[in-house]
Amino acid sequence: MLFRRKNKTNNNNNKNGHKLLSRAERAKSLSDFFSMMEESKDFVSSDHKLKHMTVRISYLNPMVDPKSIRRDILPYLISCDATKLEDLVHYLPFVSITHTKDVEQIKEKLLKGFILIQKHKEDPDGLLLELTAQHGRQVTPPEVEFSVIGPKTAFVESLDTNIALIRKLLPIPNFKVKEMSVGKVTKTKVAVIYIDGIANRENVNTLTQRLKDIEYDNIIDSSFLVQMLSDNKHSPFPQLVDTERPDRVVSALIEGKVAFILDGSPFVIMGPTTIMEFFTAFDDYALVWYLASFFRLVRLGSVAFSVFATPLYVAVLTYHYQLIPQDLIGTLISSRMGVPFPPIIEALLMELTIEVLREAGVRLPTKVGQTIGIVGGIVIGTASVQANLTSNVLLILIAMAALASFTTPNYKMNNTVRLLRFPFLIAAGFFGMIGIAAVFAILVAHLLKLTSLGRPYIEPFYPLRLSDLKDAFVRLPYSQQGQRPLLQRPVDSGRVNTWRANFKYDIDE
Amino acid sequence: MPVKVPENRQVSPYFMLFIIYGIQVGIFVLSYERVLAKEIGNDGWITILISGILMEVILWMVYRVLEKNGGDLIDIHKELFGKWLGGLFSVIFSLYFLTMSLVVMRTYAEIVQVWMFPHLSYFAIAGMVGGTAYTFVSGGFRSIMGICLLSIVYSTPLFISLFFPLPYVHYENLLPMFHHSPLAIISAAHQMILNFIGFEVLFLAYPFIKQPKKAKKWGYYAIYLTTMLYILLFIITILYYPRRQLKGILWPTIEIWKIVDLPFMERFEYIGITIWFFTILPNIALSLWAASRGFKRVFNINQRITAILMSILIYVIGFFLNSRDDIDLLNAILSNIGFGFLCGYVPFLFVLQSIVYKVKKRNGKT
Numbered sequence: 001m002l003f004r005r006k007n008k009t010n011n012n013n014n015k016n017g018h019k020l021l022s023r024a025e026r027a028k029s030l031s032d033f034f035s036m037m038e039e040s041k042d043f044v045s046s047d048h049k050l051k052h053m054t055v056r057i058s059y060l061n062p063m064v065d066p067k068s069i070r071r072d073i074l075p076y077l078i079s080c081d082a083t084k085l086e087d088l089v090h091y092l093p094f095v096s097i098t099h100t101k102d103v104e105q106i107k108e109k110l111l112k113g114f115i116l117i118q119k120h121k122e123d124p125d126g127l128l129l130e131l132t133a134q135h136g137r138q139v140t141p142p143e144v145e146f147s148v149i150g151p152k153t154a155f156v157e158s159l160d161t162n163i164a165l166i167r168k169l170l171p172i173p174n175f176k177v178k179e180m181s182v183g184k185v186t187k188t189k190v191a192v193i194y195i196d197g198i199a200n201r202e203n204v205n206t207l208t209q210r211l212k213d214i215e216y217d218n219i220i221d222s223s224f225l226v227q228m229l230s231d232n233k234h235s236p237f238p239q240l241v242d243t244e245r246p247d248r249v250v251s252a253l254i255e256g257k258v259a260f261i262l263d264g265s266p267f268v269i270m271g272p273t274t275i276m277e278f279f280t281a282f283d284d285y286a287l288v289w290y291l292a293s294f295f296r297l298v299r300l301g302s303v304a305f306s307v308f309a310t311p312l313y314v315a316v317l318t319y320h321y322q323l324i325p326q327d328l329i330g331t332l333i334s335s336r337m338g339v340p341f342p343p344i345i346e347a348l349l350m351e352l353t354i355e356v357l358r359e360a361g362v363r364l365p366t367k368v369g370q371t372i373g374i375v376g377g378i379v380i381g382t383a384s385v386q387a388n389l390t391s392n393v394l395l396i397l398i399a400m401a402a403l404a405s406f407t408t409p410n411y412k413m414n415n416t417v418r419l420l421r422f423p424f425l426i427a428a429g430f431f432g433m434i435g436i437a438a439v440f441a442i443l444v445a446h447l448l449k450l451t452s453l454g455r456p457y458i459e460p461f462y463p464l465r466l467s468d469l470k471d472a473f474v475r476l477p478y479s480q481q482g483q484r485p486l487l488q489r490p491v492d493s494g495r496v497n498t499w500r501a502n503f504k505y506d507i508d509e
Numbered sequence: 510m511p512v513k514v515p516e517n518r519q520v521s522p523y524f525m526l527f528i529i530y531g532i533q534v535g536i537f538v539l540s541y542e543r544v545l546a547k548e549i550g551n552d553g554w555i556t557i558l559i560s561g562i563l564m565e566v567i568l569w570m571v572y573r574v575l576e577k578n579g580g581d582l583i584d585i586h587k588e589l590f591g592k593w594l595g596g597l598f599s600v601i602f603s604l605y606f607l608t609m610s611l612v613v614m615r616t617y618a619e620i621v622q623v624w625m626f627p628h629l630s631y632f633a634i635a636g637m638v639g640g641t642a643y644t645f646v647s648g649g650f651r652s653i654m655g656i657c658l659l660s661i662v663y664s665t666p667l668f669i670s671l672f673f674p675l676p677y678v679h680y681e682n683l684l685p686m687f688h689h690s691p692l693a694i695i696s697a698a699h700q701m702i703l704n705f706i707g708f709e710v711l712f713l714a715y716p717f718i719k720q721p722k723k724a725k726k727w728g729y730y731a732i733y734l735t736t737m738l739y740i741l742l743f744i745i746t747i748l749y750y751p752r753r754q755l756k757g758i759l760w761p762t763i764e765i766w767k768i769v770d771l772p773f774m775e776r777f778e779y780i781g782i783t784i785w786f787f788t789i790l791p792n793i794a795l796s797l798w799a800a801s802r803g804f805k806r807v808f809n810i811n812q813r814i815t816a817i818l819m820s821i822l823i824y825v826i827g828f829f830l831n832s833r834d835d836i837d838l839l840n841a842i843l844s845n846i847g848f849g850f851l852c853g854y855v856p857f858l859f860v861l862q863s864i865v866y867k868v869k870k871r872n873g874k875t
Contacts, residue, residue, distance in 0.1 A: 319626065322776045431629070431637065433779060434621060437786040438637045441656070445644040448655035461662075462655040463521065 030103055030124055034058070037110075045121070048074070052083045056118045063113035065133040073115070073129070085119050088127060098128040108187075136161065142244050144411055147282040154244040159189055159263035165246040166193065170253065174198070182211060182262075183219035189263035190225070195253050200489045203258045203272060206453050211260065222265040223412075229269075231451045236419055238278065238412040239452040240271040245282060256490030258453075272455035274487060275447065276472045278413035279303065284475050293474035300473065302404030307421050309401045310347045311428035311436050313394060317343040319432035335391040344429030346390050350398045351425065353380065355418065358402070459487045511580025512806065514716045520654050522724035528714055529731035531657030531791035532707035534738065536616045537840075539785070541704050541739070542746040542761040549697040550752050551682060552689045554740045560698040561736030564705045567851050568728055570859040571708075575715045577862060582712035583806040589861060596807050602712070603803030605846055609707065610796040611823040612843045614638055615830055617789050624763065624782055635827050638786070638793065639820045645794040646801065646816045650717050653798055657791040664788050667781060671745055673769045678748035699848055703840065704739060706847035707792065708732070709855070710799045713806075797823075 037043040045058035055077065059069075072093060080091035089097050100106060101124050110116055113132035118125070139161065142154035155162045163177060178192040190211060194204050210229045219225060222242065230239040243249060244267055249259055252270045259270040279299055284292040316323050317332070324332060339346060357376035361369045381399070384390045401421070408414040420443075427435030450457035460468040468485050470476040482498040484490045545553035578585045582602060586595030618634040626634070645653050711728070718724045746761050749768075758764055762781075769777035801815040830839055 320776075320779050323774055323779055325773060325775050328773070431633065432625065433783040434625065434634070434637065434786060437783045438641050441641045441787065441790055442644050444656060444659060445641070445648055445652060448645075448652045449648045462658055464523075464658060 030106065030126075031122060033103065033107055034121070048077065050077055051079075051081055053119065055085075055088070056121050057115060058110065058118070059115035059131070060110065060113065063111075063133060064115055064131040068131050069115070073131075077117075085117070085123075085125070085127065088117065092129065094129050096130070099125065100128060101125040134158070139165070145243060145245055145248070145282070145409055147245075147286070149286040150282045151245075151247050153246055155246065155261075155266045155268060157264050157266055159191060159261055162246075162261050162266075162268065163191060163193070166249055166253075169246060169250045170195070175253070178208065180208075180211060182214050182216075182225070184215070184217040186217070186219050188219045190219075190260055192258065192260045193249075193253065194258045195256075198254065198256045198484070198490050198492050199258050200256060200491060203256075203453055203455075203488060207258050207260060207271065219262070220264065222260075222262040222267050222269050225260075225262060226269055231454065232449075235446065235450055236416045237275065237447070237450060237457070238410070238416065239273070239450065239457065240269050241273045241277055241410070242267040242269050242412065244268070248282065251285075254495075255484050256488035272451075272453035272488060273457075274452070274459045274472075275457055276460065278410040279408060280471075280475075281409040289475055289477040293476075296475060297473060299407045299409075302407045303417055306401040306405035306417060307424060308436070309397045309404075310351060310394070310421060311424040312433075313397055314343045314347050314425060315428040315432040315436055318429065332391075332393060335393045338388040339391050340388070342429075343394075344425070346394060347398070347425060347429075350384075350390055350394060351421065353384075354398055354402045358418075455487055455489075511578060511584045512716050516719070518650060519717050519719045520651060522718060522720050523727050524654050524657075525711075525718060525724040525727035526731045526734075527654060527657040527661065528710065528795070529708045529728055530735060531660060532710055532795045533705055533731070533735045535707070535789050535792040536613045536620075536785075537703040538739070538742070538788075539620065539760045539762040541701065542743055543755060543758055544700045545697065545743065546747065546752055546755040546761075548700055549689055549694060551684070551747050552687060552694055553697070553747065554743050555687070555694050556697045557701055557736060557739045557743060559695060560701040560705060561732060561739075563698065563852070564708070564732050564736075565729055567855050568708065568711075568732060570855050571711055572725055572728070574855070574859055574862055575712065576721075577866060581716055581806065583803065585712075585858070585862070589858070589865060599803055599807045603800045603807070605850065606710070606796040606800040606803065607819055607823065608843055608846070610642075610793045610800065610819075611826060612839050613789055613792045613796070614642075614823060615827040615836055615839065617785075618827065619833075619836055620760065620763070620782060620785075625779060631828055631831065632824075635824050638789070639824050642790060642793040642797055643816060643820050645790065646798050646820075647813060650714070650798065653791065653794045656787070656794060660787040660791050664784055667766075667784055670766050670769045670777060670781065671741070674745055674749045674765055677768070678745070679751075680748060682748050682751065683744070699844070701739075702848045702851065703844045705732075705735070706843075706851060707796065709850060710795055713799050713802050714795075 034045065038045070042061045043058070044061045045056060047054055047056050057069075057073075076091050076093060077088070080088065082088050082091060086099060089099065098105070098109075103124075106116060106126060106128065109128050109130075114128045114130050117127040117129070136156050136158040139153050139156055141152040145154075153165060155165065167175065172195070174196045176194055176196050180190055180192075181187045182190050192204065192208055192211065207229070211225070214225070214228050216224075216228065226238065226240050226242065227233060232239065241252075243252075249268050249270060253259060257270045257272065259268050261268050280296065281299075284296055286292075287295070317336070321329070336343075341349070353376075357372065357380075360376075361372050364372055377399070381395055385392055385395055405414060405417050408417055423439050424436055427439040429435075431438070447458050448462060456463060459465060460472040465486050467483060468487060470480055471485065479502055482494065482496050482502075484493050484495055486493075542553075545556060549556055574585060575581070578588060583595075583599045586598045586602075589595065590598060614635055617638060618631050621634050622629065622631070645656050648655075708728075708731075715721060742762065742765075746755065746765060749765065750758065750761065755761060763778045766778040766781040767776070771777065774780070797816060797819060800819055801812045804810060804815045805812040830836060
């Protein structure tokens with residue numbers, strides 16, 4: 001348990017290389033802290049003469065907005081008649097001004113972009129005002145989870161903006177935000193969000209507890225946290241959903257899920273979840289239910305295809321050629337004629353090529369990425385068939401499998417699907433279809449054991465909950481979705497008054 | 510003090526259906542038509558029906574015995590026979606399940622060798638099957654229940670194969686009906702036992718079921734379902750094959766799959782045998798679980814270790830049983846033990862327990 005805090009190791013942490021930190025923590029008095037800060041060039045601390053007193057203003061220059069110091073602080077200070085520090089509060093145009101002697105608090109706030117106003121440099125107390133500069137980018141359309149219809153907003157790196165995006169859609173007092181900080185060095189802000197009265201307390205407590213127990217120095221992105229929070233840390237399957245769409249978070253919260261937002265990460269993490277949720281897209285809810293269900297089935301089918309197509313090709317061509325009908329065998333033979341490798345080598349070569357292409361496409365800038373697609377797809381493909389390195393049929397299968405795997409809306413699940421085909425491929429090379437069956441059974445055994453925040457991961461199927469199947473393979477119409485999913489064990493399980501929602505007037509009424 | 514299972518390890522009442530279906534439908538479904546046809550011919554479906562009814566009665570007895578005690582078989586043994594003799598019986602019971610998993614694994618490995626991979630060694634096949642089964646056992650009872658449930662889902666496509674022989678059936682094969690003596694029909698039930706054994710796993714699994722009173726009906730449904738399945742399959746087979754030919758076919762169900770003719774695929778039996786992997790998995794996993802669970806309950810040892818040792822044991826023993834005769838003998842032995850256990854020992858236990866409870870009651874009153 002690398003990331004979980006243990007009481008025993010807690011005291012030893014200072015010895016283990018956090019010397020810098022421990023020095024800062026040792027700075028018990030404000031003057032110690034100032035002398036440390038003055039070693040940095042971006043720390044500003046200067047005296048200002050007012051009408052009846054002098055004040056000292058200290059702040060970290062890049063973290064605060066210099067314009068507002070000039071505009072919102074200095075004019076008011078200079079024109080005020082105050083003689084005491086406490087009186088300044090009434091003159092400054094700020095809602096919340098903290099007057100504190102707490103060194104810890106001053107330290108923490110100063111480092112986050114507050115400014116400190118003191119009477120003298122040596123005084124133990126001061127006023128804290130928030131003047132944090134906003135360096136973040138604007139809200140943009142979603143790029144990873146694209147949808148044709150529906151709102152075009154995605155989260156950004158700022159925690160406050162993200163919470164605002166959610167609050168705008170959830171104007172109820174029950175929407176709760178619990179804030180804490182994680183990461184020993186980065187001290188990143190993280191907010192657990194849920195709807196009180198719908199979300200199960202147990203889920204909220206599990207998530208909060210796990211966040212509190214995290215023991216790591218560097219938390220930059222929410223995807224770090226997901227790995228530390230997951231129930232099974234070695235599983236290839238993501239056990240918490242990440243999304244960049246506020247609408248998705250809101251509908252999950254209303255279902256009774258719990259989510260957390262990390263400051264600096266444009267992805268919100270939600271749980272508990274099931275495997276099916278990684279294959280749902282926003283468009284599933286924007287279309288009529290049978291259209292949506294059809295496309296969802298297409299998506300699931302293509303995931304199955306992308307995992308099983310090449311392993312089945314290898315298994316059938318290596319061991320079970322009797323399966324192929326007479327008319328098809330001619331095509332297969334002529335396409336494989338002259339290929340010097342056994343099917344497994346041929347398939348592994350081509351799969352790896354596709355993986356290289358994909359990886360190159362992701363890493364390269366968008367404009368070059370397209371060229372890579374053309375070079376890889378057309379040039380390498382045609383050339384390798386003409387050079388008799390691979391068969392046409394396999395090339396078609398591999399290209400289609402690669403295409404099919406992109407239908408997965410979630411990037412993390414997409415990676416899992418990419419990796420999954422390799423064990424199947426190798427088993428198919430050794431044991432044919434029985435090998436595929438065995439690997440599949442082991443995969444099922446793994447999935448059966450997986451949990452997400454303590455709730456079963458493949459829930460609508462096992463444990464079998466027929467009522468939750470209404471939004472699994474197919475999405476039934478909204479009139480059938482009157483109950484919240486059982487998975488999250490919501491406190492309030494009814495979405496609507498079912499009687500009123502399903503009420504139908506008789507003919508001619 | 511009857512055994513208690515923590516609630517998060519228990520399963521819902523309807524899983525009774527999946528336990529019984531999962532362990533009954535297995536490797537012997539592929540071959541029972543031959544044995545039955547040899548002995549009783551086209552009246553075999555009556556035998557299946559009678560054995561189904563018999564099993565319902567025995568299931569009722571199993572329920573009664575378990576309900577009275579409130580624990581599992583190890584508790585019952587301890588109560589009726591004392592610590593030592595009861596413990597011995599429990600160990601024999603565990604070994605019986607171990608034999609069952611051995612038979613299933615060995616027979617499946619043989620089928621794979623005969624039909625799909627003539628040159629693949631037993632070790633590779635059995636290692637794959639046994640290793641997979643162990644991953645489920647190590648996941649605990651709930652994990653095994655998961656594969657019981659999913660195996661039914663995965664094997665449903667095989668029902669399609671039953672439609673393909675229909676154009677070629679000869680309905681006169683069923684006639685003349687009832688031309689065997691009732692005694693012959695009943696005694697052939699002995700041959701059906703391999704298809705029904707396994708549900709005595711309830712003796713250990715019963716405490717794992719939530720609200721067991723509610724679950725009882727699911728058990729009866731399960732046996733009803735398997736009986737109907739066997740009758741349907743038997744009738745289709747007997748309608749397709751003449752009796753004389755059927756006697757010589759080792760695995761009639763696989764031969765039925767061969768009839769399937771799809772435009773994009775031939776030799777459907779390859780698919781069938783592959784899918785059957787998921788049907789025998791619950792068999793092996795459940796019986797391995799029961800065997801190791803029995804040892805855990807008697808000797809109080811780590812089930813994980815026992816399960817590993819037991820899988821290695823059957824893996825190695827299976828290697829020495831390499832001819833068709835050995836496997837036939839193994840099947841016959843299991844069939845006899847199973848028959849003795851279900852039709853002899855369970856009623857005996859039932860009678861003995863009711864006598865003991867009556868005596869206790871009388872002593873308690875006076």
